Structures are given as structure tokens and as C-alpha cells.
Amino acid sequence: MDHFLYRDGVLHAEDVPVADIAAAVGTPFYLYSTATLLRHYRLFDEALEGTDHLVCYAMKAASNQAILKTLAAAGAGMDVVSMGEYLRAKAAGVPGDRIVFSGVGKTEDEIACALDGGVRQFNVESEPEMAAISRVAVQMGKVAPITIRVNPDVDARTHAKIATGKSENKFGIPIARAREVYAMAAGLPGLKVVGIDVHIGSQLTELAPFETAYKKVADLTAQLRADGHDIRRLDLGGGLGIPYTRSNEAPPLPVDYGAMIRDTLGHLGCEIEIEPGRLIAGNAGIMVSRVIYLKSGEGRDFLILDGAMNDLIRPAMYEAHHDIVPVTEPVPGAEQQPYDIVGPVCESGDTFAKGRMMPPLAEGDLVAFRSAGAYGAVMSSEYNSRLLIPEVLVNGDQFAVIRPRPTFDDMINRDTLPQWL
């Protein structure tokens, strides 16, 4: 459920007509709904009610300061994967003891930065990284709390680029070697083992792969405790999928996910952490774009938009589907026709949809890409020297630009010339 609905024939974001924002901000732009962000965060928080838990928003999905502040104020922790994300979380006022540091290759600078500012735990991904964390902690006279990310060799049955829990993926330590690596961790002076971490992929549309992985984590918890490790925290990663179409696609609900977590892990008495990103931000954001031209090709009509693959790369990168809807509600029973919906970038990959059935559209019309809140703005680039597009946040009947559109001078003047030119 989200708060982007037609009202009186016009798409609204909560109580604000999307066309009003387009008139004020210009197109294209990202638009987020506060109520939807909070609703999704609370679904997770409530799903784990009665269990000691922390929902750490995976901020790589959408990391604008205003989004982080909104979620942090509701009680969310943050899952970060770089120093930039760590500093963004701190800048949004998130205390260090609510920041989990994930990521496959943390550098010594990143480790030192988080130890200095405070961190709930590092999720360790390899033995050399574990040694580095210990070394940096000892140098700083600190002890680093860690979990070790185990790779449970489970097929998440999702897109290959976002599956992370198979043994051939670069993530974590094979679960079969976990006891050996935990023994190594216990021998390192700068570390304190606090738990186990697992994350098997993104956009999962069934609970079964999670359940398989979590059962393996439950077994491992018992083994590690028998080995003398103090396993008190289980970080279960993110990955719950969202519906990208309005049809019959129905990924599991957070409440069922929470119940499954309790069933598989509740008896262990561990604190539970989860790291949802997509499910919190995905359907809380849209990208609004304008039709520049309507071009008739051979046997097909192209809608050429002012938004492009550099603004929203998911279709080009993951073959992702986004529902694209006109901002003015089509009249009931309006005839539909197929369009190839494309951006202006000089690549055939700059195609959002082929043969998409849409009501007739004209130059100047506004369209909205639904489900664009996660892995949208954060993955955008200036390819073709197109400016990064603004981000806007709605809250009830108010809206605010939360990242302005830069000027062309801003973009050009970031370059510096060598002295010989």
C-alpha cells in the first residue's frame, strides 16, 4: 500500500497534486511519501513486536538526509555499507549504537571512522577483513563488536545480480567454515563476537529461501554456543520483495516474515536485527517525467521522455519492470495503445518499456514511474551530462525539495584543469 493515488482525476502524493509539484520543481524528479516510508518501517517494527529487535534501514536503497531523519525519528537504526553512508547516518542524527556496518570490503579508513564515531557492530565478510578490523581497533585502543556474515548456500530465486546467498557469490564466509572462522575471531585481541549475520539477496518473493537460511543460522547458533561463543544477536539481513506491478504479484507480508522469524529463531533468545531497504523505500517513491516527443516509428510509437536511464537505471540494469502511469487519470474505458517508452540517452538500453499498453498520451503530458523509491535516485548518474534530478518529499499537504537540481555550472565547475591547459 502506498500514498500515490488518483483523486479527482489527478495523481496525488498524499494530499498534494503531483502536477503542482512538477510545476514548481520542473521535471524529471523523484518524489517520496513520508506516510508510506513510515508505514513500511512500522510494518517491520510491529512484525517483530514482543521480540528484542532493531529494524536497521538499509540506506543504500535511498539515502537522502530527509528520508534518513524521517525513519530515524521513528526509531529505525541504519545498515550502512560505506563511510559515506556511515557519515550520512551520523549527519541525520543516528547514534552510533544504532548503526550496523555491512559491506564486502571495508577499508581501514572506514573501520577507523566507525570505531571513532561509534558502531553497533561490523558485519565481517572475510578473514582478511576481520584481521584488519582487529588491527585498527587495537591501534585505537578499542574493541570492535562483530558478527560474521555467513553464506548459507541458499538459492534466493531472485535476479542473478541481486542474489547473494549462494556459495559462488562474493559475500560472507561459507557456513561450513563458520566454526573455524569464529574460533579465529575469538583469538583476535581487537574483536568482540556478538552474533551472526546473514543476507541472501534482494527482491525475494517467497519466504522459503529465508526460512532455509535462518534454520541453518539456528543450527549454527547452537554449535557456536557449544564452542563457547557468546551469540546474542542475529542479523537477518534484508531482501523482502515488493510488488512492482498492480496485478496479482503478492510477495510475502512483513507480518508473515516476522512470524517465520519467531518460529525458526525465537527459541534462541537472541536479539533480532533486520535490514530492509527496498520494502521501506521502494513503493514510497515515484519518478515523475514529462513526454517530450511522440515519435512514430516503423510499426511502433515511441514516447520520448525527459527522464532517462541515468535517472532510473533499474530497467536497463536488472530488466526491471516499473508501472508507468499518466499523472492525469485516464477516463474510464479509455482505449489503450502500445508504446515503447524511452529516454533521450544515446543507447538502446535507454528503454523503460517496450510495447507497454497505455492510454493515449501527448507531448507535454506527465507520467509517473511507480515503485521507484528504492535503488532509483541513489543509482543515478550524470551520463550524457544530464544533471542529477531533484528529490522531493511530501508530508500530508506539504512538500519540500530535499535535494535541489544542480545548475549546469555546478556540474561543469566540479572538473579541474591541469596546469598545462
Ligand SMILES: *Cc1c(COP(=O)(O)O)cnc(C)c1O
Ligand atoms: C542490499 C542489502 C540489504 C537491503 O536489501 P533490500 O532488498 O533492499 O531489503 C540489506 N543488507 C545487506 C547486507 C545488503 O547488502
